[in-house]
Amino acid sequence: MSTHPQTATRRRPSAPARKAAARRRAVLRRRLLAGVGSALLVAMAIVLAWPQFHHAVREITLPLRHEDIIRQQAHDKGLDPALIAGVIYAESHFRDGQTSAAGAQGLMQLTPATARYIAHKSGGTQFVVDDLGTPQVNIAYGAYYLRYLLRRYGGNVDFALAAYNAGEGNVDRWISNAQAHDRALTITAIPYSETRAYVQRVLTVRGQYRRSYAAQLGI
Numbered sequence: 001m002s003t004h005p006q007t008a009t010r011r012r013p014s015a016p017a018r019k020a021a022a023r024r025r026a027v028l029r030r031r032l033l034a035g036v037g038s039a040l041l042v043a044m045a046i047v048l049a050w051p052q053f054h055h056a057v058r059e060i061t062l063p064l065r066h067e068d069i070i071r072q073q074a075h076d077k078g079l080d081p082a083l084i085a086g087v088i089y090a091e092s093h094f095r096d097g098q099t100s101a102a103g104a105q106g107l108m109q110l111t112p113a114t115a116r117y118i119a120h121k122s123g124g125t126q127f128v129v130d131d132l133g134t135p136q137v138n139i140a141y142g143a144y145y146l147r148y149l150l151r152r153y154g155g156n157v158d159f160a161l162a163a164y165n166a167g168e169g170n171v172d173r174w175i176s177n178a179q180a181h182d183r184a185l186t187i188t189a190i191p192y193s194e195t196r197a198y199v200q201r202v203l204t205v206r207g208q209y210r211r212s213y214a215a216q217l218g219i
Helices: 015-061 067-077 081-092 112-122 129-133 135-152 157-166 168-180 193-212
Strands: none
Touching: 067 081, 067 135, 081 135, 081 157, 081 193, 112 129, 112 135, 129 135, 135 157, 157 168, 157 193
């Protein structure tokens, strides 16, 4: 009996089997290449579409319309165009034709009484209330009123915005009360939570408009 281990002999695959294996490897390579190619195409499409997608998302979350009018009015009245945009955002979200329960109209939500006062002060002798539905007139009058409030409150943006939202009488009372109690004239002096939230919202989106639309607003 032999003590040497037996060496197994390996049979080479037949020619048809080798051809079949080669075909399978070729199919697998083609599928892998096709998958890589598809992934590259998808990646390229995302890269190319991203600016448009980003713009669309920005338009939904931070819309901007009538930027030419905003730039013009900001320049004419010495205002920050981003502040005007922030007020429009807070008041109407840049939707034309808005009318509140209190009768405030248009992009900057001006009441007919306020608009008539502005028309009288600015020489708008041909003004009619329906003009508030026109973006040019509405933004011009809103910017005029905003400048008036800023001057009235010594450039204090918090109180100017508070007056835009809640009226000058309320803000005058809040300032007098804060002074009587020796409190700082800051947003904390505004007792209405709704008005405080309004002021904070306008200031927040003003910063966002500066960052996102600097070129469009001429900043």
